[in-house]
Amino acid sequence: MNTNNNPKDIETSINNMYSLYEKIKHIIHKDNNEYNSFSLTLFSLEFDDIETNYSTYLEISKEILSFIIENKPKKVRLFNFEKDKIIIFAPGSVVEGQKFFKKVLNKYTNLSDIFVDKNIVLKINKSEVEWPRDGDNFDQLLSKLVDKLNENNCNDLASKFNIHPDNIIINKSGKYLNNVKKKSTQLYLIAKNNNLEIIKQNIIAEKSFQIRGGGPGNFELFYILDGKISYAESEKILNAGDSITAKCGKEKKYFKTLTEVTLLYITSNPIFASEQKRINELIALNNKIAETDHETNQHCNRLQILSRLTAEEMDLEEKRIFNLGFASFLHDIGKVEVPTPLLQKPEKLTEEEWKIMKRHTEWGKEIILDHFNSEHFDKIAEIIYQHHERYNGKGYPQGLKGNQILIEARILSVVDAYDAMIYERPYQKALTRKATLAEIKSEKGKQFCPDVVDAFLKAEKTYQQRNNNI
Numbered sequence: 097m098n099t100n101n102n103p104k105d106i107e108t109s110i111n112n113m114y115s116l117y118e119k120i121k122h123i124i125h126k127d128n129n130e131y132n133s134f135s136l137t138l139f140s141l142e143f144d145d146i147e148t149n150y151s152t153y154l155e156i157s158k159e160i161l162s163f164i165i166e167n168k169p170k171k172v173r174l175f176n177f178e179k180d181k182i183i184i185f186a187p188g189s190v191v192e193g194q195k196f197f198k199k200v201l202n203k204y205t206n207l208s209d210i211f212v213d214k215n216i217v218l219k220i221n222k223s224e225v226e227w228p229r230d231g232d233n234f235d236q237l238l239s240k241l242v243d244k245l246n247e248n249n250c251n252d253l254a255s256k257f258n259i260h261p262d263n264i265i266i267n268k269s270g271k272y273l274n275n276v277k278k279k280s281t282q283l284y285l286i287a288k289n290n291n292l293e294i295i296k297q298n299i300i301a302e303k304s305f306q307i308r309g310g311g312p313g314n315f316e317l318f319y320i321l322d323g324k325i326s327y328a329e330s331e332k333i334l335n336a337g338d339s340i341t342a343k344c345g346k347e348k349k350y351f352k353t354l355t356e357v358t359l360l361y362i363t364s365n366p367i368f369a370s371e372q373k374r375i376n377e378l379i380a381l382n383n384k385i386a387e388t389d390h391e392t393n394q395h396c397n398r399l400q401i402l403s404r405l406t407a408e409e410m411d412l413e414e415k416r417i418f419n420l421g422f423a424s425f426l427h428d429i430g431k432v433e434v435p436t437p438l439l440q441k442p443e444k445l446t447e448e449e450w451k452i453m454k455r456h457t458e459w460g461k462e463i464i465l466d467h468f469n470s471e472h473f474d475k476i477a478e479i480i481y482q483h484h485e486r487y488n489g490k491g492y493p494q495g496l497k498g499n500q501i502l503i504e505a506r507i508l509s510v511v512d513a514y515d516a517m518i519y520e521r522p523y524q525k526a527l528t529r530k531a532t533l534a535e536i537k538s539e540k541g542k543q544f545c546p547d548v549v550d551a552f553l554k555a556e557k558t559y560q561q562r563n564n565n566i
């Protein structure tokens with residue numbers, strides 16, 4: 097690494113690290129399913145948050161580069177720069193990195209509290225690299241990682257670092273400034289200029305999404321590049337070439353993808369960084385549950401699909417279906433607060449343990465309200481809070497009865513019970529489809545709302561037919 101502080105050298109160093117990071121990301125994200133227990137800690141600093149200008153950015157970059165050089169033999173080793181983000185790779189402890197960042201920020205900004213103190217723990221795919229599992233072996237981990245990277249001829253490096261903002265920048269197809277992915281949606285930041293962001297977005301079929309138009313003075317354009325979207329309010333079908341424009345509005349409008357859709361999304365209110373943060377937080381929360389509980393991502397995905405189909409049978413408004421989908425995916429998020437031995441206990445829980453376990457509904461509500469500060473998430477939090485209520489009033493946490501329970505929660509409770517019975521769990525063999533449906537029917541009017549059971553039976557049939565199971 098060059099220790100010279102002239103901008104050209106900094107650019108080269110930054111580019112090298114940026115490439116390295118892209119390669120690491122490639123390895124980390126290659127397989128979302130198989131992880132081992134080793135993790136690297138990443139944390140990020142959003143340059144957007146400190147409204148840095150180009151020269152400040154270079155100053156900060158210089159400081160960071162010298163920090164890396166100075167600290168070479170120390171623990172915090174690998175750093176990466178993106179246009180508006182720094183990511184630090186560190187072993188378990190990030191204290192050194194944190195101290196350093198606070199120092200730099202205090203020097204360059206008036207904001208003392210801007211440091212993003214969020215640790216995102218990424219899991220590494222064991223099949224890719226034999227990671228050291230314990231002990232103080234971060235160096236070993238890094239050298240293995242670097243060896244692996246050298247072998248790996250990754251072709252998907254991100255576009256060149258945008259170090260000369262006034263120049264023409266050509267992004268070859270498939271190269272983006274940044275991207276964030278979850279199962280249902282991928283966002284690719286194509287271009288950014290001050291507040292203006294141009295994003296390519298892919299959304300899977302049968303997914304609701306909402307458009308409001310952002311804050312005051314904001315303007316948004318969604319141009320459909322591929323696929324079909326329905327607009328519930330006017331029963332319009334939108335195709336490739338159609339577009340939706342939106343300005344700040346009081347109400348969100350709900351759309352649903354009928355096929356897989358690709359959009360060009362242009363907004364005058366930058367959303368990429370916050371969306372990326374939100375999605376990463378969700379993924380981290382979800383991984384946390386998957387780590388300790390039998391409930392897997394697949395379980396959450398199935399619940400989301402079946403809840404939607406049932407809600408559609410009941411003609412629920414698109415807005416409510418959207419909330420239900422979200423709540424279905426995160427319904428047991430509160431279990432992150434339940435001690436792991438309790439979650440994994442194969443024997444029956446004691447009364448005292450059961451009391452703790454039941455609190456996951458309340459904790460789930462709190463987590464959602466803590467993480468997502470909007471009135472729309474209040475509804476989602478409430479559905480999660482009520483997902484163990486029973487139609488006959490014998491559920492928890494409040495013992496609500498009949499229509500006192502939100503319709504979304506009544507749907508989720510049937511779908512959750514169905515999925516728990518029909519798929520094998522560590523402590524319980526799977527029931528046949530016939531036996532599962534018989535069980536659901538026998539609880540109609542008792543544990544479950546009768547109308548929901550009727551709708552669910554039709555929805556379940558559609559679901560099975562779609563999956564070619566019947």
Ligand SMILES: [Fe+2]
Pocket residue numbers: 427428456483484
């Ligand atoms: Fe639950």
